[in-house]
Amino acid sequence: MILKTFLKETKELLREGRVRISIVIVLLLLGVAVWISTKQYQNVNEQYAVAKTAERAVWDNQGEKNPHSAAHYGTYAFKPKYPLSLVDQGVDKYAGTSIFLEAHKRNEAQFSAAADQTGLARFGDLTPDFILLFIIPLLIILLGYNSFTKEREMGTLTLLNSQGISHPKWIIGKWAALFLPIFVITALLFLIAGLLLGNLEDFGVFNWSSLAMMFLVYTVYYIVFINVVLLISSLTKKSGIALVISLSVWILACLAAPKAASNIAESKHPYPTRQEFAANVLKDKKQGLDGHNPWSKEAKLLEAQVLKEYGVDSLHQLPFNFSAYRTQKGEEHEAEVYFKHYKFLKDQYANQSKVYSGLAAISPYLPTRFLSMALAHTDYATHWDFADTAEAYRIATQEFLNNNTAQNTQYGQRGYKASADFWQQLPAFEYDPPELNTILTKNRSNMMALGIWLFASFGLLLFTTKTL
Amino acid sequence: MINTNNLTKKYGEQTALDHLNLDVKEGEIYCLLGANGAGKTTTINLLLGFVEPTSGSAFINQLNVSEDKRATKRFLAYIPENLMLYPSLTALENLDYFAGVAGKRLSQDNLKGFLAEAGLQTEAFNKRIATFSKGMRQKVGIAIALAKDAKVLLLDEPTSGLDPKASNEFGLLLQKLRGKGVATLMATHDIFRAKEVATHIGIMKDGQLKQQFVANDISLSKLEKAYLNTMEYNEVGS
Numbered sequence: 001m002i003l004k005t006f007l008k009e010t011k012e013l014l015r016e017g018r019v020r021i022s023i024v025i026v027l028l029l030l031g032v033a034v035w036i037s038t039k040q041y042q043n044v045n046e047q048y049a050v051a052k053t054a055e056r057a058v059w060d061n062q063g064e065k066n067p068h069s070a071a072h073y074g075t076y077a078f079k080p081k082y083p084l085s086l087v088d089q090g091v092d093k094y095a096g097t098s099i100f101l102e103a104h105k106r107n108e109a110q111f112s113a114a115a116d117q118t119g120l121a122r123f124g125d126l127t128p129d130f131i132l133l134f135i136i137p138l139l140i141i142l143l144g145y146n147s148f149t150k151e152r153e154m155g156t157l158t159l160l161n162s163q164g165i166s167h168p169k170w171i172i173g174k175w176a177a178l179f180l181p182i183f184v185i186t187a188l189l190f191l192i193a194g195l196l197l198g199n200l201e202d203f204g205v206f207n208w209s210s211l212a213m214m215f216l217v218y219t220v221y222y223i224v225f226i227n228v229v230l231l232i233s234s235l236t237k238k239s240g241i242a243l244v245i246s247l248s249v250w251i252l253a254c255l256a257a258p259k260a261a262s263n264i265a266e267s268k269h270p271y272p273t274r275q276e277f278a279a280n281v282l283k284d285k286k287q288g289l290d291g292h293n294p295w296s297k298e299a300k301l302l303e304a305q306v307l308k309e310y311g312v313d314s315l316h317q318l319p320f321n322f323s324a325y326r327t328q329k330g331e332e333h334e335a336e337v338y339f340k341h342y343k344f345l346k347d348q349y350a351n352q353s354k355v356y357s358g359l360a361a362i363s364p365y366l367p368t369r370f371l372s373m374a375l376a377h378t379d380y381a382t383h384w385d386f387a388d389t390a391e392a393y394r395i396a397t398q399e400f401l402n403n404n405t406a407q408n409t410q411y412g413q414r415g416y417k418a419s420a421d422f423w424q425q426l427p428a429f430e431y432d433p434p435e436l437n438t439i440l441t442k443n444r445s446n447m448m449a450l451g452i453w454l455f456a457s458f459g460l461l462l463f464t465t466k467t468l
Numbered sequence: 469m470i471n472t473n474n475l476t477k478k479y480g481e482q483t484a485l486d487h488l489n490l491d492v493k494e495g496e497i498y499c500l501l502g503a504n505g506a507g508k509t510t511t512i513n514l515l516l517g518f519v520e521p522t523s524g525s526a527f528i529n530q531l532n533v534s535e536d537k538r539a540t541k542r543f544l545a546y547i548p549e550n551l552m553l554y555p556s557l558t559a560l561e562n563l564d565y566f567a568g569v570a571g572k573r574l575s576q577d578n579l580k581g582f583l584a585e586a587g588l589q590t591e592a593f594n595k596r597i598a599t600f601s602k603g604m605r606q607k608v609g610i611a612i613a614l615a616k617d618a619k620v621l622l623l624d625e626p627t628s629g630l631d632p633k634a635s636n637e638f639g640l641l642l643q644k645l646r647g648k649g650v651a652t653l654m655a656t657h658d659i660f661r662a663k664e665v666a667t668h669i670g671i672m673k674d675g676q677l678k679q680q681f682v683a684n685d686i687s688l689s690k691l692e693k694a695y696l697n698t699m700e701y702n703e704v705g706s
Contacts (some may be wrong), residue, residue, distance in 0.1 A: 004568035008557065015556040155552030162516050163570040163616070164541025170569070 001166060005173025006180075013143060013177065022142050023181060026135055030189050033128045037086045038196055044081045044097075051098070052078050060424050064417040067401035068327065074102035075397070077390035077429045079109065082377040083197040084210055087190070088129040090378025099387060101394040101429075103401075104291070104331065106338040109387060128189060132218055133369060134254055136182060137225045141246040144178045144229040146239035148465075153239060171465045175230060182222045190215040210436050214375045220450050221368040227457035234465045257363035264359065265352035271345060284337040291330020294323070302329055315411045324406035331398045338391065346384055353381075360449035367446035367453075374443050377433045381442065386431050393429045400426055469494050469543075469620050469651035470515065474524035477510050477675075484510040486675040487524065490653070492668070494619070497642060497652040499662035499683075501695055502672035508655030510675070512622050515653070516546055528620055542571070545613030549625035551605045555598035559583060559608050562597055567615035574615060585644075586611035587637055603634030610641050613650075621645060623654040627661050639665045659695055663688045671698045 013019045055076045062070055077099045085092055096109025151157040160170070194211050229246050236242040272280065289298040303315065306322065315322040353370075360367040373379035409416045440447065470492035477485040485507040492498040500508045513519045514526050517537035526533040528540040553562040563579050574582075583593055586607040597605065606626055613621055621642075627635040635658075642652060642665050656662055662669055666683040671694060678698045681691065 001569050001571075004565055008554065008561070008565045011561065012554060012556050154554070155548070155550065156554060158518075158548060159546065159551070159553075159566065159612075160569060161518065162541060162544070162546035162622075163566060164538045165569045166538075 001169040002173040002176065005170055006176045009147070009174055009177030010180065013181070019143060022139055023185070026131065026139050026185060027188075029126065029135060030128065030131050030185070033126045033131050034086070034189065034192055034196070036125075037089070037127055041081060041083075041086045048078055048081055048097075051076070056428055059426070061420075062423050063420045066416055067404045067418050067422075068103065068324075070418075070423070071103035071398055071401045074100055075429075077101055077386075077393060077431070079383075079386050080431060080433075082433060084193075084214060084376035085378045086128070086197060087132070087193050087211075087214060088372045088376040088378055089125070089127050090129075090373035090376055091380055091383065092378045093125075095380070095383045099390045101390060101397060103398055104334050106335075106342070106391055106394065109383070128193070129372060132186070132189070133221075133365065133372070136185065136222060137250055137254060139185075140178065140182060140222060140225045141229055141243070141250060143181065144226060145233055145243040145246045147174050147178065147230055148233040149236055149239040149242045152237060167466055168462060171230070171234075171462065175226060175461075178226050178230065179223065182226070183219065186215065186218055186222065190218075207436070210375050213436065213440070214372060217368055217371045217375070217450070220454050221364055224364045224450070224453045224457050227454075227461045231457065231461045231464060234461070253363040254365045257359065258365060258369070261356050261359040261363075261366060265355040268355055269348045269351035271348055277341065277345075281337055281341050284340065285334055288333035288337065289326070289330045291327035291334075294326065298333075299326060302326060318411060320406040321409040321413065322411045324402050324409065328399060328402035328406065331395065331402065335391075335395045342388075342391075349380060349384065357445040357449060360446065360453075364450060364453040367449040370446045371443050371450070374439045374446075375436075382433055385434060389431050390429065397426060469529055470498070470653050471527040471530075472511070472515075472524065473527070475511070475514055475521055475526050476523045477507075477514060477519065478522040483675050485514065485521075488675075488677055490670070490677070492620075492651045492653055494649045494651050495646055496667045497646055497654065497665055498668045498670065499666035500653065500655045500670050500672055500677075501657070501659060501662055502655075503657075503699060505674075506672040507675040508672055509624055511672075512546070512624050512653065512655055515622055516544070517541070543618060544620040544622060545609075545616050545618035546622045547606060547609040547613070547624070547626050549628050550602065551609040551626075553597045553600075553605060553608060556596060558594045558596055559588060559600070559604075559611075560593045562608055563611050563615060566612045570612075570616045572615055572617075579611075579615065582611040582614040583608070585614055587641060601634070603630050603637070606630070606634070606638055607641070610638075610645070613645070619650060621650050621652040621654075623652065623656075625656055626654065627656065627658055635661060659692055660688065663691055671695055673698055 055078070059075050062073070065073075079095075079097050079099075081092070099109045100107045146153075148157075151160065190211060194208060197211075198208075228249060232245050232249065233242045236245060271277075289302060290296055293299055294303075303322070303326075306318065306325070307313065307315070310318055312318060318325075356366055356370065370379065374381060404418055404422065405416060408418070434442070470490060472488045472490040475485060475488040475490075476483070488507070488511060490498065490511075500506075500511065502508050510519070514521055515528065515533060517533045517540065520534060529543045531540045531543075533540050554565070557565070560576070560579055560583065563583060564574070564576075567574055567579065567582075580590075580593055584590065588604060588607045588611065592600070592604060597608070600608070609626075623642075627638055630638060639661055642654075645652065646667070654662070654666070663683060663686075669681045669683050669686070669691065670677050671679045679694055681694070686694070
């Protein structure tokens with residue numbers, strides 16, 4: 001009976017013009033979106049490779065120079081573009097692509113793609129994630145809104161009931177007929193994405209298991225939508241009403257809930273303004289050691305401590321250059337200040353994420369979106385991780401440069417220049433994003449929310465359709 | 469095959485069916501005559517298990533309908549007044565599906581055989597139901613009953629709206645099924661068709677079975693008179 005119902009429903013769907021047209025439109029949109037994203041991915045990746053090589057060459061070829069001058073001259077940490085961003089661009093467009101690494105200061109990522117666009121960018125981009133998250137659920141509604149109501153309206157439900165059908169089998173047949181075209185479209189998209197990424201040169205950390213996991217997440221998302229649409233159809237008497245309710249659910253789940261979640265999260269756990277943040281950092285910086293100011297109270301305290309530790313009377317008697325040492329200690333204080341304030345931002349982000357996770361109960365979109373971005377390495381967590389890795393590299397770079405001065409000069413000595421080949425001894429900045437297992441562990445709550453949606457919607461569907 | 473024992477259905481204060489006792493045996497065609505609201509459709513719905521009786525019992529092939537709805541449906545086929553099938557599927561596909569959901573696995577040749585037996589023209593087998601007349605759809609309904617090998621046939625105003633030729637063909641089909649031992653209960657307004665096809669006729673009013681006849685024992689004019697008297701009409705057309 002399941003197979004018979006599946007075949008009957010599939011024939012009915014394929015013979016309806018609106019269904020054929022909708023599927024063709026969605027496939028065309030997907031094709032265009034994948035093509036645009038592939039081109040964009042290739043361009044950005046090429047730019048990344050060129051910029052990274054060029055910036056390193058500039059660093060390596062500074063010639064003879066004072067290390068602290070080099071520290072102020074700075075360098076860049078470039079954020080790589082990850083292969084699965086082809087499927088889900090996440091927050092990449094807004095989060096910035098590079099961080100300027102310099103002495104005394106932790107900078108924000110800059111040069112976001114959104115900043116380069118005109119106001120027309122507000123219309124949004126045609127990307128695979130847009131099709132996956134918004135358009136395919138609409139297609140599910142279009143294909144399934146009248147799945148049960150048409151049986152009532154046509155009168156075939158009475159005839160079916162007189163045949164003594166098994167309702168669960170009948171429903172599974174209908175479910176399968178709705179699931180199959182969606183599954184094929186999604187599988188096709190992910191297969192094409194996988195083949196494209198597998199054949200791109202320098203495709204980075206792409207692996208099929210992450211892609212397969214992402215496919216699984218979207219499949220579950222669509223199953224939830226299929227269940228909800230069928231549930232609505234089973235509880236409604238008229239197809240028109242079923243369509244309106246299903247579209248209302250789509251608006252609520254995909255458009256209203258994310259924005260409401262964002263507003264609630266921001267109002268409950270607000271970020272400080274840029275000005276507040278900068279003022280707080282400056283205030284804390286001033287309360288500690290300034291590496292460039294030998295006359296401050298903190299500098300004098302450090303001086304006394306070091307003299308005592310080494311058992312000498314004068315800074316000239318130290319086996320290293322105390323000025324460079326003080327500069328390094330100043331860096332360490334500033335790093336602590338930045339760590340403290342960025343930790344607050346990260347805590348706020350974590351709290352906001354909890355609010356989002358809590359609100360996943362009202363929309364399967366939210367956990368799907370977060371899982372998708374996390375798997376694509378285009379979520380805020382990955383961006384934070386990149387920014388933290390860049391900061392750790394900045395701190396290590398400052399230590400590397402200050403130590404060189406401290407070890408190779410005497411206190412009071414001026415005009416020191418490190419040799420031209422010194423810069424190459426600094427390891428290049430490399431960033432490895434979180435691995436699949438780590439991502440899944442961190443997104444346990446999102447997976448659980450999606451799982452609850454899956455089982456609850458299945459349970460409700462089977463329960464309510466028992467008495468059709 | 470079809471039995472009711474003091475079958476009663478009330479909707480609030482209103483009695484739709486009042487202690488109905490029916491017995492339709494194998495190879496019999498029982499026509500229930502009555503005006504709208506007499507309780508004919510309620511009787512059929514109770515036999516189908518679509519509604520629960522207030523009291524009394526309904527049996528199909530000796531199985532209590534209320535106790536085992538799905539099992540009783542294995543033995544019966546139902547054709548409503550306006551049989552609706554899937555318009556975008558062909559006659560053959562509709563038959564295949566409805567026979568399939570009833571648990572019958574039949575070859576295409578078998579299915580075609582049932583459609584032919586139901587009187588549908590061969591060229592209509594692969595045409596979509598959307599293009600079918602009501603008479604043609606009723607034939608597909610009979611083909612579904614044949615494919616299901618139903619022992620009991622429940623018909624609710626099946627000839628309503630059919631032209632005389634189609635109505636006559638439908639009557640012949642019922643006779644054919646009767647020959648196969650099918651017990652048929654048909655609710656109808658059509659006294660002429662009832663007299664022509666039935667072995668037994670009952671007249672219902674206000675949920676009660678007022679009179680019963682063996683069809684061969686009563687002439688059409690007497691049946692008509694009995695019907696009108698039951699309906700408390702004094703003259704034809706009044």
